[in-house]
Amino acid sequence: MTMAYRQHLTSSEEPRPILAGALALLVHIVFIAILIFGFNWKDEPPASMIVDIWQDLPRPAPQPVEKKAAPPVQPEQQPKPAPEVKPEPRPKSSEPKPEQPRPAPAQASPPPPKKPEIAIKDKTEPPKAVQKAPTPDLEAQKKKAQEQEAKEKAEAERLQREKMEQEQREREARKKLEIEAQKQREQEEQRKREIEAQKQHEQEEQRKRELEAQQKREQEEKARREAQQAAARAQVASEISKYKAMILAKIKSRIVMPPDLPGNPVTEFNVTLLPGGDILDVRLRKSSGYPEFDSAVERAILMSRPLPLPPDPALFNEFRNLQVTVHYLE
Amino acid sequence: MNPTVTQDLSLFHLISSASVFVQLVMLMLLLASLLSWWYIFRKMFVLREAVKQSDDFEDSFWRGADLNVLYQRAVGSRYAPSSMERIFVAGFGEFSKHKPGANIDMMMDSIRRAMQATYQREMDRLESHLSFLATVGSVSPYIGLLGTVWGIMNSFRSLSNITQATIAHVAPGIAEALIATAMGLFAAIPAVIAYNRYVSDIEKLATRFESFMEELSNVLQRRAPTNLE
Structure with a gap:
């Protein structure tokens, strides 16, 4: 037998050491996983349920107020175009049409006295005058235009005033509603408080009544006990006197x-x-x-x-x- | 170790908040457990294979195969021969080395010695690492206990500054200390079970080897006279 054979024969070939290592690791991983999950299950506190107790449903009162207020806001903007359309048919001549956009800027400025307005017109509208030059009665037209402008301005003013008034009214209405809601709420609270007070009062009375009843019962009990004692005493006394009489009778008989x-x-x-x-x-x-x-x-x-x-x-x-x-x- | 109002008693928290000594003990125990499980699986494969190979070899031996053929197959095999094959090779090799006409008693003695030597070597190989399992099984609970005792000592020492001591102050410390004991037991229990199991398996194999040696020496002794002729 050569050395090689010996080597061959004595060498120990171990089967699958790596697999064994992997299995060992697996065992530990499984064990640790079980431990962790076991711990976590116990660690989690039971999910607490939060319950809000409402005495009654939240009052929807404030919302209607807003809703009522909201729609009027839109009409506010809508009426604007309507008055603007109206002025159109009013001018009889077809020429002032290009002028129409102009009153809008003028509207923005506070209504000035008439005279300066003319001056402004003169200054600002020379090109228009040139345009209008072909027509003969420039003066009349100018006057007409001025009148119309004034009219329009008045109209716009009126509109603005109306709008402001409307807004004021709406604001007042809203305020009124709010106040009313507040009042209602206060009343309800007052009522609630009263009910509670009444309840408390009733409870107190109930307690008082119970206390009285108990006192009464105790008194009755006491009286009964006393009566019993008295009766017992009376019985005892009668017994004693009876036996005394018996003793005396026995002695006398002797x-x-x-x-x-x-x-x-x-x-x-x-x-x-x-x-x-x-x-x-x-x-x-x-x-x-x-x-x-x-x-x-x-x-x-x-x-x-x-x-x-x-x-x-x-x-x-x-x-x-x-x-x-x-x-x-x- | 600050006892807080909400105690996080999850495993990782407990381990990470333990003292360094306890952590070292835990690490040691983890390594011991890993190693012991590795050896458990290795030994399991080795022993299973040894039993299977012994079954195969005995099967082919008792079926009346030619001893020379068996010898050639064992020696020339690409794979490492099994334990029983090695015993056979040792015995038969010793037998074939003897000249015809030699003293039969002396020949049988030398054959037995050769087989015995191989048998010892094989038993050594099979029993390797078993002592490690035995050590882990008997010592790791004590190591775990040491860690636990140390942890509990620390947690009680931290009580000294507290005027109103409650169980909540020591509970986390004790819990984390007890993990060391748990790990020690986790390492020890499988090691002890495997050790006992493997020792009995190896004993069974040893008896098989010994009886095979006796039977082989009988066979070889019967063949010796024919050798003389």
């Missing part, structure tokens, strides 16, 4: 009365009770003056144990220290 005592002696005892009705202590509080009667009552008290007590332990306090008063005669 008394063996000593015979033949004079008058109606009264003896009073303080009795201390235990819960359950047992008697802790019996003490003479006020003697009747007859020891046999006192001792008879004491014995009866001791004998009548247990004393009847209400089943409610809360009421026991009323019976802890009991005062027993016994009359001899009853």
Whole structure:
């Protein structure tokens, strides 16, 4: 085996390294793309919707005003040709026709007194005089022309005045309309404000009424509770008196009365009770003056144990220290 | 790293606003990932081809083709021979170098050694770059973590001047720092998977080569007595 063979046999020919590199790059590009799109999807805030809330539609009032004003502007220009056409038939002679353009410049200048006008005519219209020379009555014609010019001037003046007046009128009308619109708007606003005020007022009243109702309810509740308490108290009182009567009756039933005592002696005892009705202590509080009667009552008290007590332990306090008063005669 | 009211957390912004150290870590990880993917694809092609060529060669070998013809074809081929072919060439070349009447044991030993040497060389070739994949797979998560820890340290340090610290002040810094970890994991996971896969593939190929070597030495040993006659 020669070296060449060895070389040939040991050389490692790797298949497609460039393709492998390209694939590696592709993997990374795909991964990064996924990352970027993933990030961007979460990054975008949700498209917020902007909603304008209009109380009512925007008022179209100002537009009509303009529209109404606009058309008169055009007529303004149109009437101009009309008066210009009119003067044409007025001159009787056919010659003044070339002069007609002239009054236009003259119109522009303020109407001068007649005399200077003639002078100007003389100066400015020598060529015309030459043209008109063939006609014999130059003077008359001149006069005529002057008259006509004056007439035309007056006409133009009138027109201008009319135009200005019309414009004035239009302006006034527009102003009036605007003022009216303004007024209307103000009125509407006023109305709106009033409505709002009324609403507010109503709301306030409603609130007041609710508050009152609540107060009323609370008061009623309080009264009811008080009544209940009173009733409970009354019940308790009646219970207490009932049991006191029962106790007294039980004691009385046990008394063996000593015979033949004079008058109606009264003896009073303080009795201390235990819960359950047992008697802790019996003490003479006020003697009747007859020891046999006192001792008879004491014995009866001791004998009548247990004393009847209400089943409610809360009421026991009323019976802890009991005062027993016994009359001899009853 | 100025925490502003509107935080742009897009990927490019996060990367570009990271500190230089974190950016370096990211660059390193990107390169490691690119290289490891390159090796993954290269190894994939190499191993696929090795398996296919071994299949072909074994097929023609066991179909009873003449060993001399196979040898001539392998040596004279314009293309680089496959691993199995090389083992065969080494073994058969060693076999044909022996004079008739030589000691069979010695001859078989030398044949085995020659084949073994070629086998080692081939295994070396197949296993090349696998260590790189293993390194990337085990180290790049740590590199990513280092970048992340560094970035988080920085973002917390920037908190020291703020009296009322909220999570919004640290969040962008942490996010950009975490990209380093993400990149480390992105580099490591495919590398580890590919490494395990290729190691098992190469082991399978190695067993095939070894069994082929044994079988070839048997064949050559059987042919040796006829050589003596």
